[in-house]
Amino acid sequence: MRQELTSLIEQYETHIHGQSLNIKLLLASILTGGHVLLEGVPGTGKTKMVRTLASLLGGTFHRIQFTPDLLPSDITGSMIYNMKEGSFQTLKGPIFTNILLADEINRTPAKTQAALLEAMEEKQVTIQGETFELPDVFFVVATQNPIEFEGTYPLPEAQQDRFLFKLTIDFPSLEEETKVLRERIENKVNSQPIPTFLDMDTFAIIRKEMEQVTIRDSVLEYIMKIVRLTRESEMFRFGASTRAAIAIGKASQAWAYLSGRDYVTPDDIKIVARPALRHRVQLSPHTELEGATVDQTIAELIGSIPVPR
Template sequence: MTQDTSIAETGAQILAAVRTVVVGMDDPLEIALATILAGGHVLFEDVPGLGKTVAARSLASALGLDFRRLQCTPDMLPGDVTGSYVYAPDTGEFVFRPGPIFAGLLLADEINRTTPKTQSAMLEAMAERQVTVEGNSFALPTPFHVIATSNPIEYEGTYALPEAQLDRFMVRLAVGYQETEGETQILLNRMARQQEATHVAPVIDTARLLEVQRAVEAIHVHPDIARYCVEIARATRHAQNVAVGASPRGSLGLLLLGRALAALDGRDFVRPDDIKRIAVPVLAHRLTLTPQAWAQGVSAEQIVRNVIALVPVPPTVGVPE
């Protein structure tokens, strides 16, 4: 049994455990898992009530990660996220009390409901895996990942995420409404549990997750595939209706997530189809559209799909030489 096959089997077990609770999210769940294996952060942007919170909690449980949920509100302060210094009467000193961000997986629920100042408190953590409070830096646990949710249809009392923070999310995913059968299954599962709470048993522990993440780093990427990622990102910078295209972090996201998808598929090399599959969730949220695009109803997702259709696919399939 190869190491890549072992990653694929581990991934299948994790997804199977999550699907005992979460119904009808097969593709978003697999991409979210691949994002964590690639060391990234996930943004779920969709209407409330679709199970995003349950999916994040279940994924954390299956991965054996310490889970914290942060309900974002307009009155939340940066210290409510990072932690702060408090006075200890027994010693007469101020000691640092860690906030909820000190977790293996932090769920920032409705992240667009808190102010930009508090949103920015997560930026250093997502980028550097540390927080700085009153001039002192504190390392976050390893691994550390953020899954955030955002409501795209409600604007009153919300604050749009700044581009710098959006760019820190490796992917932005939408869940979508269930088909009739899937929604019916959700109701049947709830009746069978006879309680609101759900539970997913750990499939792996933190040590195994770190091992898998290291193995993903060894997945082969043919130079033509790397260039393909770059050409796609560059094409968004010159696309019609785009004011600012994807940065090099976007092309890097394609490569990193492509490796994780290959590993979950039991392969030790990346194919062009891996890149095509993830182009929209990796790149769409990194584009800044022109006012004309908004007026015409053109979406960033549509622009990325057009780019994928126009950029030539490399002749190689990514197989190691």
């Protein structure tokens, strides 16, 4: 099954340029059943990245544009009265899908945000007292714009903790951006549907295989040292929770699987720790005054911990 994933990644990179690391981290997240908070300025291809993943995996895809007037029922669905049949019917919302893009999640009030986050955690939706299960493969990617905060409702730290990763979308390199520009100007972008490489049944089998990846006790201790040091270090005002340690452990299994191994190494931990921690910790005031970023501080903290042999 690893060969199918390798081919899928290669095909993915032909459609999305300059985001190799984020592509693999997205795949690692969906393999573990987690969700992703995707942050980047407009025009960097966030929607295309998620839509392409859905096409390659053969899953259903829905996109919700979050706005201040969006209601919870606009996401989950509602009961409507059918006058012709004289009975109530359930109208399911766009959340009933395999891959959901929650575009600009910080544009909508807390009540609507909470409706989505509850479904992410419980994998079920309650509509007028009736509970409906979500698909087995249910993956939410919520986007945020990091440069525009007027009229927004920032996600509280406790709600951000529900996301496995926070990924940042940077601008591609000059060569990669020039390639995108040339393709658009010369109309070389393929308008045909993106071919499906997997189906949901095959993906479920791959998930089971991934769960068999071994994590030695010494590597588990390494994860705990990283997480606990975020709580003890003066560089952080708030440290990471136990959920963060679980996220790093599961994500490292997926990363090792994508790398063709059946065991986790400390290098796998180093790769997944930054996106798993950057939204779960808060820098102390004196660290911020020194001009350090969250990513720099996490890297410094991990570098200070001895690597297990």
